Amino acid sequence: MKLLLTSAGIQNPSIHQALVDLLGKPIAEANALCIPTAGYGHPQTNPTHAWRFISGHDECPMTELGWKSVGVLELTALPSIGKDRWVPWVRNADVLLVNGGDAMYLCHWMRESGLADLLASLQETVWVGLSAGSMVMTPRIGQDFVEWPSPTGRDETLGLVDFSIFPHLDHPQLPDNTLATAERWAAELQGPAYVIDDQTAIKVAGSVVEVVSEGRWKLLTP
Template structure:
């Protein structure tokens, strides 16, 4: 699977160009599935208007990019329906769009739904994530970015599909705790490589890792 890991969605022409490069053809010729699941687990977001705005493309610069078709893949529903109702759909879709939210909640439902097991087989699919929608794919996130606690007390691990951690919304004016100094402290507490990126930056993962930016970012060890 090819990854476009954004902080604030596809917000500028440079990020959009990176997306088109991963797709290999125009956005309007590609099918996409929205995954709003991470929103529900975040204490500041939750269900309701934010999920509606994400799915309809009115927020987050993802679903409203002009895709050839856009559907919804709600992970919390998948365990209750037969796999033949959704597996073919995911295999045939070219892009998965993962909303931001709580990374641990998303990782939990990616496993419970079976999507996590499917991901390694989706070699031609592009995963476009925003904020917590990306952090679920990393090996470590730290308590600072976790707001959801499993109701059954189960230990939940992130997916570890990449070998680095991600600090989103770097120096965002509405998030005073997301400073460069905070990113440095957070990285030191985790161990391992960390990319701290602002909303005008994305990481392109296709074999290696490439930073594409019209803003600011840092790589921290």
């Protein structure tokens, strides 16, 4: 699976081009599935946020980019409909657009639904994460970002990459999201961590990791 891990979606031409590069085709020729699940787990979100993400009426461009088709994949529904139905939907998609919200809640339902087990076989599929949708791919999110009480009581996520992510650096509506806060957060982790603002994304293709930015970012190492 190829990854485009963003803080706030496709915010600028550099991130847009990185997406096209990973797809290997124009956006207008690509079929997308959007995953709103993470938005239901965070205490500061509500159903309006899910509608805005799905409909493309959001400040974080994802579904409104001009895809050939866009469908909705709600992970909490998957266990009740059977893999014979939903697995082909995922395999036929060129890209999965994954909403922000709560990374632990998203991680839980990726595992419960079976989507997490399927990811390794989706070698040409592009995963575009937005905030929590990006953080879920990391080994740990840090206790500062744990809002939904997972059954494990821990902060471990899927670990498809070997670094953690602190999103929304210097966001005007998140006054605590400073570099100093991120450095304290990173000190509790056991691996490298990228601190990224909303104009930054991390592009992962195989073993190659590239920061794509028109903003501010920093790599913190233990």
